[in-house]
Amino acid sequence: MSSSYGKNLRITIFGQSHSPAIGVTIEGLRAGFAIDMEELETFLARRAPGRTAYATARRETDTPEFLCGVKNGVTCGTPFTAIIRNTDARPEDYAPFSAKPRPGHADYTGWVRYGEAGDYAGGGHFSGRMTAPLCVAGGIVLQLLEQEGIRVWSRIRSIGSVQDEGPWPASTAGRGFPTLSPAREAEMRRAIADARRDGDSLGGVIDCAVVGAPAGLGEPMFDGMENRLAAILFGIPAVKGVEFGAGFAAAGMRGSENNDAFAVENGRVVTRTNHSGGILGGITTGMPIEFAVAVKPTPSISLEQATVDLRTMEAAAITIGGRHDPCIVPRAVPVVEAAAALAVYDALLDYRKEMWEQ
Numbered sequence: 001m002s003s004s005y006g007k008n009l010r011i012t013i014f015g016q017s018h019s020p021a022i023g024v025t026i027e028g029l030r031a032g033f034a035i036d037m038e039e040l041e042t043f044l045a046r047r048a049p050g051r052t053a054y055a056t057a058r059r060e061t062d063t064p065e066f067l068c069g070v071k072n073g074v075t076c077g078t079p080f081t082a083i084i085r086n087t088d089a090r091p092e093d094y095a096p097f098s099a100k101p102r103p104g105h106a107d108y109t110g111w112v113r114y115g116e117a118g119d120y121a122g123g124g125h126f127s128g129r130m131t132a133p134l135c136v137a138g139g140i141v142l143q144l145l146e147q148e149g150i151r152v153w154s155r156i157r158s159i160g161s162v163q164d165e166g167p168w169p170a171s172t173a174g175r176g177f178p179t180l181s182p183a184r185e186a187e188m189r190r191a192i193a194d195a196r197r198d199g200d201s202l203g204g205v206i207d208c209a210v211v212g213a214p215a216g217l218g219e220p221m222f223d224g225m226e227n228r229l230a231a232i233l234f235g236i237p238a239v240k241g242v243e244f245g246a247g248f249a250a251a252g253m254r255g256s257e258n259n260d261a262f263a264v265e266n267g268r269v270v271t272r273t274n275h276s277g278g279i280l281g282g283i284t285t286g287m288p289i290e291f292a293v294a295v296k297p298t299p300s301i302s303l304e305q306a307t308v309d310l311r312t313m314e315a316a317a318i319t320i321g322g323r324h325d326p327c328i329v330p331r332a333v334p335v336v337e338a339a340a341a342l343a344v345y346d347a348l349l350d351y352r353k354e355m356w357e358q
Contacts (some may be wrong), residue, residue: 104299138338224282
């Protein structure tokens with residue numbers, strides 16, 4: 001099904017934005033791994049709603065309940081399932097839009113696919129709320145990667161027209177607002193506040209780097225590392241673009257500029273630059289896996305918007321109230337980290353299985 005991802009470590013996301021609970025099932029977690037619950041809670045808090053002035057006012061604790069696959073905090077090796085209860089759901093807020101699709105949301109395409117049987121409150125299964133269980137899975141796998149010496153770092157590259165600055169890659173996990181520059185952070189906060197005051201919203205770009213991943217992960221053509229990452233990254237609502245390394249900027253370079261020269265450092269092959277983003281032919285080079293994702297502006301805005309009534313097939317206008325992020329980018333940063341961790345760990349398990357079979 002489309003809400004599942006992975007081959008060796010397979011996750012399935014379930015629930016809707018305003019259903020009693022949302023959750024994830026993970027198959028393939030090895031037995032005997034002690035989950036650091038405090039570290040997991042800290043990671044989940046970075047994504048949780050209602051914690052900052054630039055986030056939705058919806059208050060959810062986002063504390064996972066483990067139903068199976070773990071005993072006394074240690075994985076059993078059997079299928080693992082965790083749920084997060086929705087304690088601040090207000091599906092009635094969306095009754096006025098039951099047949100009037102909100103521009104920028106999946107209401108219309110969901111109606112085309114599922115008709116009136118679909119649950120569209122808060123976006124239903126299309127909602128960014130579904131990234132909470134994704135972060136449960138990713139938060140656990142980030143801990144597994146740390147044991148392998150693999151770290152995932154990210155930062156906000158831009159919000160609206162405001163660009164971050166500073167040396168990259170570097171971790172921003174300890175910062176309440178994940179930028180490298182405090183001055184650019186202040187500008188971004190002002191831009192978000194201005195958009196909220198105007199009843200509007202902003203998008204942005206998130207950089208992510210996976211540091212310490214070995215060479216050899218991925219395959220050519222249709223199962224390459226870029227393919228695996230893109231598949232899970234585009235599963236994050238609001239992600240509209242992904243680029244690796246120099247990305248689209250490479251199209252404006254000459255080969256002599258874009259090519260990464262090889263060298264030997266401390267007995268291992270490295271490249272002097274990393275325009276490839278650490279991936280060549282779908283296979284990792286051993287350099288940091290670097291990519292960026294473009295996040296669209298939050299489609300729920302308080303300005304009047306044109307739509308149609310799907311029952312009468314007549315023009316209509318809507319104004320969206322309720323609780324919405326004026327900019328989803330800050331809360332999306334840990335989601336991108338979670339997605340990257342899941343893709344890389346699944347590829348690592350694949351690589352080890354293939355080496356064992358040889």
